[in-house]
Amino acid sequence: MEAAWAAVCTLWSLGYSAAIFGGLACSLYGIERPPQDADILVLPGYMWYAPDPESLKRALVSMDPVHFYARASKNPGATYRVLYYRRPEPGGFTCKVDILLPGILHLPALAPAQIIWIEGLPVIPFALLLLQKLQAYDDHQRSLERHHFVRWEKDKADIDELLGIQARVREVMDERPWADRGLFSDEFMALSARRVEDYATRYECRAQWRDLGFAV
The missing domain is CATH 3.30.460.10 (Beta Polymerase, domain 2)
Incomplete structure (x- = not known):
C-alpha cells in the first residue's frame, strides 16, 4: 500500500x-x-x-x-x-x-463520486473490480504464453474470495449496477455476460451470479 x-x-x-x-x-x-x-x-x-x-x-x-x-x-x-x-x-x-x-x-473514466475510499486510498467500485478480475481470469485461461496462463488459478481464487465478501456482494445485489454505462461499456458488458456464463457453468455457481443480476 x-x-x-x-x-x-x-x-x-x-x-x-x-x-x-x-x-x-x-x-x-x-x-x-x-x-x-x-x-x-x-x-x-x-x-x-x-x-x-x-x-x-x-x-x-x-x-x-x-x-x-x-x-x-x-x-x-x-x-x-x-x-x-x-x-x-x-x-x-x-x-x-x-x-x-x-x-x-x-477501465472507465471514473467520476469522483464513483471512487470508493478504503484505508485512505481511492479504489474502483467493487462491482467493477469483480468483472475486471473475471476478465483477467478469462484472458489468462486463453493465453498461449505459459507465464500468463498459469495465473488463472490465482484469478479464480480472487474471484471466489470477492464473491465471499457478503457485505459488498449484498450491495451489488441491491444496486444491480450493470446498466450504468459510466462504469460498464456495452462491449465490456457483452464480454462479461459471456464470461459469467462460462464461469458459472464450469464451476457450478449459477445461483451466485444470478443473485447479482446476471441471466445464467
Whole structure:
C-alpha cells in the first residue's frame, strides 16, 4: 500500500486523480492474497489534456526520484518502460507500479463520486473490480504464453474470495449496477455476460451470479 499511496499522492500533486484496481484493490476489499504490485488507474483531474502512460511514469520519477525509477521492459521489441517504487532504507522493498488510463482493459473514466475510499486510498467500485478480475481470469485461461496462463488459478481464487465478501456482494445485489454505462461499456458488458456464463457453468455457481443480476 505504501507504493500505491506514494503514487496517488504524487499524481495528485501533478493534477490527476487516481483509483486503485487489480490485486491491491482486492486486498483492500478484504481478500487474503497479498498483492504483488500496485495497479493505478489515472483519471483526469484539473489538467486539461490527456496524458499518456509513459509521460506519467517520467513525471513520477522526476517528482520523486528517491522512491520512483523506471527500467526498460524485458519484452523484446517493447518501447515502454516499467515503473518501480522503492524504499531505499535498510530493509526496504521494491514494488512494480502499473499506470493505466481509461479505455485500457475497459477501465472507465471514473467520476469522483464513483471512487470508493478504503484505508485512505481511492479504489474502483467493487462491482467493477469483480468483472475486471473475471476478465483477467478469462484472458489468462486463453493465453498461449505459459507465464500468463498459469495465473488463472490465482484469478479464480480472487474471484471466489470477492464473491465471499457478503457485505459488498449484498450491495451489488441491491444496486444491480450493470446498466450504468459510466462504469460498464456495452462491449465490456457483452464480454462479461459471456464470461459469467462460462464461469458459472464450469464451476457450478449459477445461483451466485444470478443473485447479482446476471441471466445464467
